[in-house]
Amino acid sequence: MAWWQFNRWWSRRAADPAILAVLSGMPEAAALLDSNGTVRAANAPLRAALGPTQPVRPGWPVERIFAPALRAEISAWLAQPDAAPREWRLAAPQGMPEPPVAARRISLPSGDSLLLLQDLTPGQAAAEADRLQTLGALAGGIAHDFNNLLTVVLGASEDALRLAGPADPALAAELTQIRQAAGRGALLVKQLLAYARQQVLAPRRVPLNEAVEGIASLLRGSGQRQGVALEVVLDEPGRMVLIDPSQLDRVVMNLAMNARQAMPQGGRLRLSTGRLVLLSALPGVPDTVPPGRWTVLEVTDTGGGIPPELLPRIFEPFFTTRPDRGGTGLGLATVHGIVRQSGGFMVVESQPGQGTCFRILLPRVEEAAAESLPVAPVAPQPLRHPPGPILLVDDEAPLRRLAERALRRAGHEVVVAEDAETALALLEEGLVPGHLVSDVAMPGMDGVALARAMRARLPGLPVLLVSGYAHAAVDGGLEENGIRFLAKPYGPAELVAALGEPVPAE
Template sequence: QMEQALRQSQTELQLIINAMPVLIGYVDHEERFRLNNSAYLDWYGLTPQELYGRTIREVVGDEIYATRADKIAAALAGKPCSFEANSPHRDGRARHALMKYLPRYGADGAINGFYIFVIDETERKQTEEALRNLNETLEERVAERTQALAAANQRLQSEMFERERAENALRHAQKMEAVGQLTGGIAHDFNNMLTGIIGSLELMQRYIDADRSAEIGRFTEAAMSSAKRAAALTHRLLAFSRRQSLDRRPLEPNQLVRSLQDLFNHTKGEHIELKMNLGANVWSINSDASQLENALLNLVINARDAMPDGGVLTIETANSYLNGSDLGTLEPVKAGDYVMLGVSDNGAGMTPRVLAKAFDPFFTTKPIGQGTGLGLSMIYGFAQQSGGHLTISSEPGQGTCVRLYLPRLYSAAQPTSPAPASVEAPYAVAGESVMLVEDDPAVRMLVLNVLSELGYSAFEAEDAKSALPLLESERRVDLLVTDVGLPGMNGRQLAEIARQQRPELKVLFMTGYAETAAERQGFLDAGMDLIAKPFSIEALAQKIRQMIGRQG
């Protein structure tokens, strides 16, 4: 059996080397051929019996042997070698070949011959030669064409430069138009609001100086109204720029729309019919409820204003799958499951020119003073920041349809507890203390005053470096209230260092704008919360009490 297995192994080995397109041979220490594959035999036109036992000199001849003698000697001395050479062929023509000699070692470690590997390079050399000849004949023609192409290329580059300069000028003009529209809109609205605030404060000061403090109530109301409008404007700008702080929570879209039905009915007016087409088994979403409610209310107001003589306002929800090419939007659409919330009307509609500018900030067709032009741009920014999309379609005289697509939430939505009703600001429990870190002196003064009036022991610092010594001490601190955008070390970094010393420390972040805090779920850890500036004194007091009283 062993002999049979050995013969079979030898047969398979011979079949393998015969299948190789390379000449393979083995010569012993006397330079006699002891093994060859079919390619080797075919090269010289010999049978196995005719080649076996013959020396290299006998096969290739004295002249060619002399050119390889040093390579053969090196291989028998244990040094592998590779070289290119002409080799005789059975057809009488010399062939160019790449050769390799590899020493063969016996079981005792002694060199008992070497292997020969030969690759026919004739066709490659002929191709190279043909290409070389072709290249020589082409050089003159190429030179002529190169000169002609250079002249044409120079003309083309000049034309492209002029075109690029024109395109850059157009882009710059469009950019400046957009910036001008944005800054002009902001300046117009803020100047109106600041006039109301500054004028009211000046009159209040005059009335106080004239000992007429009892009459300043209407001025405080006017100042508060203008300030709240300014706060709403900055909120809309952050929404448009996709930098607002989103408090994402699982939501049931149909439930949210139904909860707003009374508000929609109150907003639309009696001359407009409201239709609700809510889909069955609509998926849950993960979104900021207040921002989504704001977006739907804005769309309802736009639809109402587009139907002054009455009409039909339709609100719909549905499950939708987008494959990435369904929507013609400026932003790329990620394929997947979405929930569609749509608001449509059969009112005046928009012309193509107006439709093209619908999402531009401060663009509005309403008379001055009746619209900021930030409604649709705010909703567009909210949709993009939420990972969704916003589409609008409209025809003059046929109405407008706006559809908001928000990504599906694959886990079931959990019911959220309703927000607590506004009550009188709660006072501190004896001994409770708060660490306040705020770099703006005016804001720091206001918050400290609130803490003092509510009975909290308050410690203040203008930056993280000043706050750390107290936070690392043994003094009682129930809550850290810190601005996110502090100079140097920011508020989030301060909180992390403070929690190394006080792992259970509650942290309330204040932010006017912080890109890293735009996504609360990624920014806040357990025991942390965030309140956006500007905030009311009552809202701050409620949040502080809620944070200190919260367990875990």
């Protein structure tokens, strides 16, 4: 039996049924650990606390339960035979608060131990934050799984369209509709990821005044609703902000469309920029803005305003006041997610009959720091491919087959593995890959850990990680030289291009 097979068997061996019964009946979050600090089982409260984006499962190192910044300290604490209880923070989706817990470990005669985690979140406000965090984690988990499905649909339809060729235009038209529908599904997933603050962003230095003027010209040219006057007031000198420009456009356009709908009888829509220095925290809805220097963007209307009882809820996902007019309840949730993932905050002020002001506060980019920031994204340089096959690792069989087909069609030799443990076993058997292409979220060892383990043996190995989550949601390691990231859903041609090579002509 190979070492990796033994480890898999050891992590899955049956635990004492009495211990498992106690674990499942505990009201507080808890996990059963083996003598190496690996998770053998987790109860429902712990899975709920971590959410779908951290699907704790047997074989996990226990450190992954906790916030990334604390994991080295956690390892040292767990290594102590009689470690005193400590306060830590659990892992959370990117941009979400990390729940505080009091952790204690109870040794069992079998050599296993129970890790008990008492929730230290204070007050009703924190309970509400936990509820929204769970919704965000759920959205991120659904988006991840849906992205896997969309990748299969896009890849299979692209392959079928290539095989159909010009000989069957009717079939080609049907396949094109499938691809278009999958594309629309991908846009919906991006909304969910934006709410969950896990979408892929390409931030760069953007002149805020110029961006607002560009959006204003689009609003004027798109047939402004009759009776709604557009007013633009720009602070001078203009300020730079660090944000994905396409997402900034999306935020402002969404707020402007909402403002139009709030003024069916006409009114005034105002886009304005400014600056603000806060010496103390500024409470607001939905965010409390911390002290600091902020660049401000405001979208204000003179509509009917928002009732006080509804104001705290308007940023909740799937909450809408216009279900009969096609409202999905994702617009403001998406806007808020984009702003928070970009390092900013939002405050909304409204009174019935007095209109509404949405205020976005983005971190001020100081001139000294701005000089070191890229004005535009830098095109990645092609990777050098050492000799050897591509090692393709993915636990989803349909995705594995599609990716293998695309890579072989591009002229690559491909070796496939269904998980990280199998991939490492192939290395033990003598495989020397020239490139690693791996999914991130897999049972057992994830793609990031696999990349690190393989680079420890093959320094400089080019790595491409793919995931339905955002670059920022992946746990570290992506900034090392030669490691790239490809977000799902992707088509076969995008996979080949992500390797830094030209896509072969058909």
